[in-house]
Amino acid sequence: MTYEDIRNELREFVAERNWEQYHNLKDLALSVSIEASELVEIFQWRNPEDINDEDRQNIKLELADVLIYIFFMCDKLGIEPYEIIKEKMEINKKRVFKF
């Protein structure tokens, strides 16, 4: 599946529900953050070694939610997700990280 396939499937999903009216950059950015919170909630008050198969399934689904909203934002901005990852990684490679 290519990025274009995913983008087209997401566009169809939104169009079928007439949700374009809600898909502005502010609300999409909020949704990325909300879904990221749902992801970290799985780990809240728990030891990472206690994560079980059900948790892994939920982690997978929340990661998908985060990615879906990121893809919606990229589509709205007319940018290609893999291109911006490449661009940012070039910046990161030149950085000196101090720990």
Ligand SMILES: [Mg+2]
């Ligand atoms: Mg979710």
